Amino acid sequence: MMAPGTCIKVIFRARVKESIPAEFIQRIRHEAQQIPGFLGLQVSMNGDQETAISYWQHQTAIDQWAENPVHQTAKAAKDRFYSEFSLELLPHQPIPPEFIK
Secondary structure, eight states: OOTTEEEEEEEEEEEEEOOHHHHHHHHHHHHTTTSHHHSEEEEEEEEEEEEEEEHHHHHHHHHHHHHHHHHHHHHHTHHHEEEEEEEEEEEEEEEGGOOOO
């Protein structure tokens, strides 16, 4: 159980080798926003390095996202768009103020 005001922070880091179509990125974001427990997403680029940080209220929400068909499609295409990537889950992180509802 998460303490009040905390969340699970998921950090996806990748080296981009081919741009993902903007329409697909919008679809992925829309799908994530439909998951109960999704708090928000921050994405930054530095050259070919992408960092996407998503914030979740609980593990159940992350599990639902992992099973989402649109997310599954994105994961299946990861080798096309990224030459390398990593994923890190950090529980009990403060919720960023912009994602507090």
